[in-house]
Ligand SMILES: [Ca+2]
């Protein structure tokens with residue numbers, strides 16, 4: 666075949682493909698609008714503060730990991746910041762010793778705590794070592810009323826008193842994060858004073874001078890989990906975005 670004819674055919678094919686592409690309006694990458702910036706925040710002190718990673722947490726906030734020269738135990742220290750959903754810092758913590766402690770990539774773990782990965786020169790076998798840190802939940806003291814639950818009783822509520830260790834304010838507990846045995850939510854209907862009125866839900870039930878956070882659960886929902894014998898009920902939740910956990914054992918009788 667005449668060589669010029671082949672070239673002409675190829676050009677015609679290319680032209681046709683190009684026209685088809687225009688006809689079907691195939692989107693071009695450069696034509697897409699990038700998302701708008703909703704907000705920005707900065708975190709740090711007067712020294713160098715280097716961010717490495719961010720993950721979204723179960724409560725809709727963020728855990729930020731990196732390392733800081735501004736704070737901590739000397740040289741670089743690993744730095745973890747927890748924010749709420751708007752990026753406001755809820756708490757932060759440095760980890761490290763006198764040498765360089767770099768990088769911190771957090772993940773939130775299924776138990777509501779955190780696992781953090783970094784590299785440390787302060788600890789380990791020499792030089793830099795891998796560094797895995799597990800943060801558990803704050804231990805709460807839990808008191809359940811009644812201590813003995815009769816499965817055939819007509820009581821409407823099971824009342825739970827949650828006391829946190831020193832340094833934590835029970836008023837900072839987020840009641841919407843509270844769960845009994847990981848499944849049952851407390852009664853949060855604002856028609857009840859014990860849900861909305863701090864003078865009713867912040868009480869010193871065990872009279873040790875430290876306020877407890879009181880929540881009530883539907884007895885019917887809790888009974889559905891239980892059978893006669895001893896039952897350990899576990900309460901979990903968050904105070905200022907930090908997970909807490911506590912358990913108490915009650916007696917369950919089939920009468
Ligand atoms: Ca800085």
Ligand SMILES: [Ca+2]
Pocket residue numbers: 737738739740741742743761762763764765766787
């Ligand atoms: Ca250090």
Ligand SMILES: [Ca+2]
Pocket residue numbers: 828868869870871872873874875876877
């Ligand atoms: Ca108390």
